Every structure is written in structure tokens, then in C-alpha cells.
Amino acid sequence: MGEWFMELILKIIDRANKAGETVTSLSTRFINEFLIDMAKLQCLPPTCEPRVTEHIEHIIDLIAEIIKNDKAYVDGDVFFSIDSFPEYNSLSGRNLDDNRPGSRVAVDPRKRNRNDFALWKAAKEGEPFWESPWGRGRPGWHIECSAMSAHYLGHVFDIHGGGKDLIFPHHENELAQSRAAYPDSEVKCWMHNGFVNKDDEKMSKSLNNFFSIREIITLYHPLALRFFLMRTHYKSDVNHSDKALEIASDRVYYIYQTLHDCDEVLSLYREENISVPVPDEEQKLVDEHHTAFLDSMSDDLRTTDVLDGFMGLLKAINSNLNDFKKLQQKLEQQKKKQQQKKQQQKQQRPQKQPEDHIQALISLEAEIKNKLSILGLMPPSSLVEVLKELKEKALKRAGLTEETLREQIEQRVAARNNKQFDVSDQIRKQLASKGIALMDEPTGTVWRPCERE
Numbered sequence: 001m002g003e004w005f006m007e008l009i010l011k012i013i014d015r016a017n018k019a020g021e022t023v024t025s026l027s028t029r030f031i032n033e034f035l036i037d038m039a040k041l042q043c044l045p046p047t048c049e050p051r052v053t054e055h056i057e058h059i060i061d062l063i064a065e066i067i068k069n070d071k072a073y074v075d076g077d078v079f080f081s082i083d084s085f086p087e088y089n090s091l092s093g094r095n096l097d098d099n100r101p102g103s104r105v106a107v108d109p110r111k112r113n114r115n116d117f118a119l120w121k122a123a124k125e126g127e128p129f130w131e132s133p134w135g136r137g138r139p140g141w142h143i144e145c146s147a148m149s150a151h152y153l154g155h156v157f158d159i160h161g162g163g164k165d166l167i168f169p170h171h172e173n174e175l176a177q178s179r180a181a182y183p184d185s186e187v188k189c190w191m192h193n194g195f196v197n198k199d200d201e202k203m204s205k206s207l208n209n210f211f212s213i214r215e216i217i218t219l220y221h222p223l224a225l226r227f228f229l230m231r232t233h234y235k236s237d238v239n240h241s242d243k244a245l246e247i248a249s250d251r252v253y254y255i256y257q258t259l260h261d262c263d264e265v266l267s268l269y270r271e272e273n274i275s276v277p278v279p280d281e282e283q284k285l286v287d288e289h290h291t292a293f294l295d296s297m298s299d300d301l302r303t304t305d306v307l308d309g310f311m312g313l314l315k316a317i318n319s320n321l322n323d324f325k326k327l328q329q330k331l332e333q334q335k336k337k338q339q340q341k342k343q344q345q346k347q348q349r350p351q352k353q354p355e356d357h358i359q360a361l362i363s364l365e366a367e368i369k370n371k372l373s374i375l376g377l378m379p380p381s382s383l384v385e386v387l388k389e390l391k392e393k394a395l396k397r398a399g400l401t402e403e404t405l406r407e408q409i410e411q412r413v414a415a416r417n418n419k420q421f422d423v424s425d426q427i428r429k430q431l432a433s434k435g436i437a438l439m440d441e442p443t444g445t446v447w448r449p450c451e452r453e
Contacts, residue, residue, distance in 0.1 A: 013126065024053055059144055060120075063132075084180070085179070085180055122135060142170055158189060159189050193235065221390050223252055231307060259383055260384065266362060286363050289309055289371075313368050429453070
């Protein structure tokens with residue numbers, strides 16, 4: 001966290017003062033807005049959402065323990081003594097000589113070592129404060145995390161996360177002060193995520209390439225954004241681009257459309273008691289996908305491989321749907337002609353019967369939905385609703401309405417009927433360049449979102 005975080009806190013204090021409200025009320029408003037964004041991305045709410053102001057007592061107790069163990073000293077502020085803790089930098093692996101005075105650590109003549117950091121800061125005019133054994137003041141920039149995690153999770157817990165920019169000094173300081181107070185303190189696994197870049201360039205307000213979640217989801221479905229983020233391993237930097245978001249949006253549309261098509265067929269047979277087993281080919285696909293999913297997620301959450309792994313199952317669903325429809329048509333024709341015997345063909349394996357396809361579809365669909373649910377990628381509403389929302393977002397990106405699109409489709413149909421194929425091709429290409437794909441089906445021309453050509 002360091003100096004930039006200190007500036008952020010001071011800006012919050014200044015903004016609250018100018019607005020004539022407390023820091024708590026200002027912070028609460030922004031926290032609530034953040035939670036709204038997280039809910040749209042289908043991030044599950046945490047069990048506990050502690051706030052520093054509710055844990056001042058625990059913070060003071062922790063600082064007192066550090067002082068008692070001769071790992072901190074009081075000189076106006078309370079400072080952690082780096083020299084008293086030889087393990088310092090064990091997390092980041094940094095060399096203290098790399099720290100430039102006034103860069104990441106503020107210069108303060110009261111410090112015994114220029115890398116010492118504040119656990120408690122004396123009150124200043126216009127800033128919130130609390131009473132403590134060291135006078136009125138407020139917590140330093142790192143101590144609250146140690147105090148609150150120990151309170152809710154104990155001194156030993158499994159996973160601690162955060163951005164890779166927090167490794168030093170925030171997490172380094174957090175680890176040091178926790179162990180300085182309680183030597184048995186331990187985090188089993190530290191997980192640090194990468195940054196978000198915009199078109200291969202670091203996001204910043206100065207470059208005017210900064211954007212918010214709400215700005216993105218005005219044009220892209222929140223689940224497309226979630227899919228996009230999961231396409232990059234959490235440790236790597238995420239490179240935001242419109243192209244990458246369009247690819248993600250196209251992929252989730254394909255997933256949900258395939259599941260919707262499957263669901264429509266299966267809805268006619270779910271009540272039937274089909275006793276045949278899942279065909280070997282599909283059962284093998286499901287088993288292999290399940291194993292690969294567990295292997296990838298267990299290997300440091302390799303979500304990129306997991307998302308790619310869905311394609312085989314989706315292709316198998318579409319293949320079964322096509323074969324099932326063809327088989328239904330064939331059986332219907334045979335029934336009308338009152339054929340007494342079915343024509344036998346030499347095949348390497350027995351021909352699937354309708355119930356085989358049904359069992360295959362049920363198994364494939366269940367596997368995909370189960371894994372999508374684990375990843376938080378199953379829509380909260382119906383598949384029909386999310387497909388509609390994805391199409392609405394695509395139209396907005398294309399600068400079209402349903403009415404104007406329908407007019408262009410009718411113009412293309414008229415051109416095709418008049419054998420003006422160059423005109424119809426031009427209309428199709430123009431729409432494809434805007435992310436709208438046209439498909440000619442027996443019932444007419446339909447459209448779906450697509451990656452821009």
C-alpha cells in the first residue's frame with residue numbers, strides 16, 4: 001500500500017470534509033456502490049466485511065503486543081522497528097537498500113531506520129482520531145489488516161490475496177507486524193493478482209485510459225466481462241481491449257445458445273423414464289472433462305484452460321442435437337410411409353437410437369452447467385433472458401435498433417430474391433463488421449451477435 005495509499009486516504013478525508021460529511025458516511029456510499037458492481041459480476045459476498053472503525057480496540061491491542069515484544073517504539077507516532085525483525089523482506093525478497101527515501105517510505109527524522117513504518121499515527125487537525133495509550137490518533141496503513149484477519153480467522157489461516165502491487169510494502173509489513181506480535185502467525189498461501197492494462201498500456205487517469213466496471217457493462221453483459229477476466233490467469237496482467245471483450249461476449253453467447261437449444265429439446269423428455277445408459281463416447285467426454293477441470297483448478301486456478309475445455313462438450317451437444325433432429329425426421333418419414341423394416345446399414349458401431357441422444361444430452365448439459373456454476377458463469381436469470389440481454393448489448397455496440405436491423409435484413413432478403421447477390425453480400429458484410437451475424441434458415445433469416453469481421 002505505501003505512499004499512494006496514504007494519499008488516497010488523505011483525499012478521502014479531504015473530500016468528506018468538503019462535502020460536510022464524515023469519512024464513514026462517504027466510505028459507506030462507495031462501499032455500497034462497489035458491492036453493487038460485484039453482485040452484477042456474480043461475485044459471492046464475503047462471510048464477513050469488517051471495517052477498520054469497528055476494530056480500533058483490536059488494533060490497539062495488537063500494537064500493544066508488538067511494543068511489549070520490543071518490536072516497536074513510540075516517538076510521537078508508534079513505529080515498527082525493522083531492525084528488530086530479521087525476517088523482514090522474506091515475502092517480497094527485496095533488498096532494503098532498494099528503497100529510496102521518500103519514494104515508497106516517507107522520510108521521517110524520528111525513525112531509527114528509514115524503513116520503519118507507522119503502526120499508529122498521532123492525530124492531525126481535520127482528521128478522524130481515536131483515544132489510545134499513545135494519545136489521540138489513528139491506525140497506520142497496514143495494521144488494520146493484521147488485526148482484523150487475526151480476529152476473524154485466527155493467527156494461522158490458508159489464503160491471503162491482493163494485487164501484486166501490495167506485496168511490498170503492505171503485505172510485507174502485515175506479515176512482519178503479525179509475527180512480531182504473535183510468532184506463530186502464518187499465511188499458508190499468498191495469492192497476488194496482476195494489473196489491468198488497456199490496449200497493452202497501463203491504466204491511469206493521466207493517460208485518459210481509465211474505465212470502470214459500470215462503463216464496460218453498458219456495452220457488454222456482466223457475464224461476458226467475467227468470462228473475459230477469467231480468460232487470463234489471475235497472476236498475469238489482464239489486457240483490456242474491445243476486441244478481447246467482443247471475443248468473450250461471442251463465446252458466452254455460444255455457450256448459452258447451445259445450452260438453450262439443448263434445454264428446449266430435453267424439456268420434452270425430462271419426465272420420461274429412460275433406462276438406457278449414457279453412450280460410451282459422451283460418458284468418456286464427461287469423465288475426461290471433469291478430471292481435467294479438477295486438475296486445472298487444483299493447479300493454481302488455471303481458469304484459461306478450464307474455459308477452453310468447455311468447447312469439446314459444447315461441440316458434442318450440437319452434434320447430438322443435429323443427429324437427433326435428423327433421426328427424428330427419418331423416423332417420421334418411415335412412419336408416414338409405414339415401413340415395416342428399417343433399412344440396415346453397415347457401420348463400425350451400432351446406430352444411436354433417440355433415447356441414446358437424450359441421455360447423451362442430459363449428461364453433457366449437466367456437466368457444463370455444474371462447472372459453469374462453480375465458476376460463477378451460470379446466468380442468474382433464464383437462458384432466454386440472458387441471450388436477449390446479450391443481443392441488446394450487441395445492438396447497442398453496433399449503433400442499431402431491432403427495427404433498423406430488421407429493415408436491413410428485409411432489404412437483404414429482397415436482394416437475394418432478385419438475385420442481387422452482390423447487394424445481399426454487402427449488407428451481410430456491413431452488419432458483420434458491426435458484430436451482427438446473419439444466418440439463413442428454412443424459417444427465415446435470423447441474427448446473433450458475433451465477433452466483428
